[in-house]
Amino acid sequence: MKNKLTKPFEWILQDRYRVFFHLIFWFVMYMDEWLSLVGITSAFEDWEIIFLPFLIDATLVYLNLYVLIPFLLLRGRLWGYIAATAISILIVVALEYQLFDLDCEDCVLWETIAFSLLIPTITLLGTAIAVKIFKFYLRSQARLRELENTNLKTELSYLKNQINPHFLFNALNNIYVLSRKRPDETPEAVLLLSDLLRYQLYDCVQEQVALKDEIEYLKNYLKLDKLRKSNTKIEFDVKGNINGKMVAPFLFLPFVENAVKHGLNPDGESYLSINIEVGKELYFHVANSKSPYTDDKPIGGIGLTNVRRRLELLYPKRHTLNIRNEKERYIVDLHIN
Numbered sequence: 001m002k003n004k005l006t007k008p009f010e011w012i013l014q015d016r017y018r019v020f021f022h023l024i025f026w027f028v029m030y031m032d033e034w035l036s037l038v039g040i041t042s043a044f045e046d047w048e049i050i051f052l053p054f055l056i057d058a059t060l061v062y063l064n065l066y067v068l069i070p071f072l073l074l075r076g077r078l079w080g081y082i083a084a085t086a087i088s089i090l091i092v093v094a095l096e097y098q099l100f101d102l103d104c105e106d107c108v109l110w111e112t113i114a115f116s117l118l119i120p121t122i123t124l125l126g127t128a129i130a131v132k133i134f135k136f137y138l139r140s141q142a143r144l145r146e147l148e149n150t151n152l153k154t155e156l157s158y159l160k161n162q163i164n165p166h167f168l169f170n171a172l173n174n175i176y177v178l179s180r181k182r183p184d185e186t187p188e189a190v191l192l193l194s195d196l197l198r199y200q201l202y203d204c205v206q207e208q209v210a211l212k213d214e215i216e217y218l219k220n221y222l223k224l225d226k227l228r229k230s231n232t233k234i235e236f237d238v239k240g241n242i243n244g245k246m247v248a249p250f251l252f253l254p255f256v257e258n259a260v261k262h263g264l265n266p267d268g269e270s271y272l273s274i275n276i277e278v279g280k281e282l283y284f285h286v287a288n289s290k291s292p293y294t295d296d297k298p299i300g301g302i303g304l305t306n307v308r309r310r311l312e313l314l315y316p317k318r319h320t321l322n323i324r325n326e327k328e329r330y331i332v333d334l335h336i337n
Helices: 002-013 015-029 031-037 048-071 078-100 111-180 182-204 211-228 253-263 302-314
Strands: 232-239 269-280 282-291 319-325 331-337
Touching: 015 031, 015 048, 015 111, 048 111, 078 111, 078 253, 111 182, 111 211, 111 253, 182 211, 211 232, 211 253, 211 269, 253 269, 253 282, 253 302, 253 331, 302 319
Parallel strands: 232 269
Antiparallel strands: 269 282, 282 331, 319 331
């Protein structure tokens, strides 16, 4: 929420607007005086009464902003900053008192000094300090957001890289089993694995990939697994226009891996059904039969934990994931807005 409120103001931090903002500040603070110079008002007739206080006030403001705040306040020397600021204000009031010659017979001197010099000086300096603190706050929020984005990209990169060894381990295991049962089909499996690794290493370096490429990757993965499990019935249905649609890479692979690894029965008939529908939302559905050797322990592991975290980071509050572990089948439903 804070980022949404402060982000529209971050253009204030750009150096190219620095001089402009300073001119606006002094124009507002000295509006009556500047209007007197061009004859619009007659509050001040002597230019010395305008420029000399301006030089004194400017010295006070910039001394505080560029010397006292950086070297005292920001270094934790609060009382030193307060003392130095108070002394500088008193010096300015004394100088302007001499400049304006406020001695009078029919007025209370201390009230005249307070309302004519002290309060305006404190207001001027307080406004400048408030603007400075606001800029500090904006800058800290910008740095915090930059740090969060950097950490997010680092974590996503780590999670994405975790998929490669996890997938490679399963694929090599499949090829090993295939080489024992049907060695003549092993070369085809190696070529499929080569295409899959090429996609991982070279096509998925971006934050998003084409949905059609991701679907083709899943089909090749299943084709590789099919070589080992010829008795598995696989249905893969895609509805809607997938051209031009983009998605984060490897979001669907952990669910398919999980279905292949835990749900299919190598000794009997089994099925795997994948449905992808693309419209205003992306709907991904996986259902698979359960192996009779599957125990009651929760199905999953690093793959599902990984993809849950990636969904939270990539599509916060823009996705729903429903996983059901039923008696005879395992179902995954994923919606991405």
